[in-house]
Amino acid sequence: MRFKVVSEYNPAGDQQEAISGLADGINRGYKRQTLKGVTGSGKTYTMAKVIEEIQKPTLVLSHNKTLAAQLYREFQDFFPENAVEYFVSYYDYYQPEAYVAKQDLYIEKDSSINEEIDRLRLQATASLMERRDVIIVATVSCIYGLGNPVDYHDMRIVLSKNTEMEQRKLLSQLVSLQYERSTTTLERGNFRVRGDVIEIGLTYSRHALRLEFSGDTLERIRTIDPLTGNTVREHDEAFVYPAKFFVTPQARVESALTGIRAELDARYHELLDNKKIVEAERLKMRTEYDLEMLGEMGYCSGIENYSRYLSGRGKGERPGVLLDFFPQDFLAFVDESHVTIPQVGGMYEGDRARKLSLVEYGFRLPSALDNRPLVFNEFEKLLGTTIFVSATPSAY
Known part of the structure; x- marks a missing residue:
């Protein structure tokens, strides 16, 4: 489906010139452009019209949740027929794992996850897997590790009506995608079996999937309301994506275990050689x-x-x-770029300082340092065609 702006307004003032100029620049191959305008000047509408003109999957990057939520609602209004998604940190509360050496104080990771935002995050990546008319409004938290998009795509379950599919194998696949079996209620992230009917509480949708079998033949695929069981839509084909971002093929899990054990052995003896017995035993345990x-x-x-x-x-x-889930030709808008860009640049160092302490004192292996946000030059390389949006643009 093509992007189509729905609005009772037409471009006014300098908007048409800005829209045409930005679209022309993109078509000429310009990788970096700037849209300058004060608050209330219609920058979001201008962005929407550029998206309609260019017809590419789009990332809109904001520096905080409040502004991201506002942009999300505005783009939903402009593009009611397209997939407008929301990708921000899903923590209502987050205390990262840390160790304060001066106080000999270990702080365990503690968090409260917002289930609705988690659903929206997973819905965003699922949309990118299935269609091109996708706009994702995200905060800078999208530069944190999210798992391997190739694994996420390859591990999905493809369901086709009137095809042979062994039920036992399907249930095993669901477990490998981190769905949990339930014998009672159907909830987000679980599945249940009732005779020849399998129901799946998809983690990236408000709806559930009902599969009806005759033996090992999949006869009917339906999206249903998980509370009422009423049919929302019939399908000839459907996909089931992983329940979580961090999913790994079993063969890779086995090789990962080997690699982790080897690193543990080397680090354990390194700590012992440096007379750090407490740290070595802690890490081993x-x-x-x-x-x-x-x-x-x-x-x-x-x-x-x-x-x-x-x-x-x-x-x-x-x-x-998240940027790896986009196709290579995606379009990006960096909103309030005079604030957003410095924020991206500062995230790596703070994260690394905290983890170095955990590694030094035997709470984590050195490889934990590779669980990190992007450094700025990595972020820049991932951005393709980009428009910086700011009332006060400057060099960075």
Whole structure:
């Protein structure tokens, strides 16, 4: 489907010149342009008309949740027929894991996750997998590691009506995607089996998926309301995406366990050689527990700290982030860029300082340092065609 702006307004004043100029610049291959305008000058409408003109998947980057939510609502109004998505931090409360050496104080990670925002984040990436008419309004938290987009795509379950599909194999696949089996209520992130009917509480939708089998033949695929069971839509084909971003093929889990054990052994002896016995034993105990959980369940608390191994990255290699889920030709707007750009540039150092202390005192392996946000030059390289939007633009 094509992007189509729905509005009772037409471009006024300098808007048409700005729209035409920006679109022409993009078509000429300009990678960086600036849209200058004060608050209330109709910058969002101008951005919407450029998107309509260029017809490319679009990222709109904001520096805080409040402004992102406002932009999200405005773009939803302008593009009611297209996929306008919202991608911000899903924490209502977040206390990162830390160690304060001067006080010998370990602070365990503590957080409260907003389930609705988590759903919207997963819905955003699912939309990018299925269509091109997608606008994602995001905050700078999108430069944090998100898992491997190739794994996310390849591990999805493809469902086709009137095809053979062994039910037992399907249930096993759902578990590998981090869905949990339920014998009672159908909720987000679980599935239940009733005779020849399998119902899946999708994590990226308000609706559930009902699959009706005759033996091992999938006869009917329906989107349903999980509360009433009423049909929302019939499908000939449907996809089930992972319940969480950090999912890993089983073969990679096995190789990851080997890599983590090897690093643990080397780091353990390094700490002992430096007379850090307490740190060595602490690291061994914590990591071996995580290894046991990963081996048995495919998941553990703080799994993101092992993301280098689980995503198959090399030492120091950047993590996969939201921008990797976009096709290469995507368009980006950096809103309030005079604030947003410095914010992106400052996130890496603060994160690294905290993790260095955890590594030094035996709470984490050195590879945990690769669970990080992008550094600024990595962010720049991922941006393709970009328009900076600001009332007070300046060089950076």
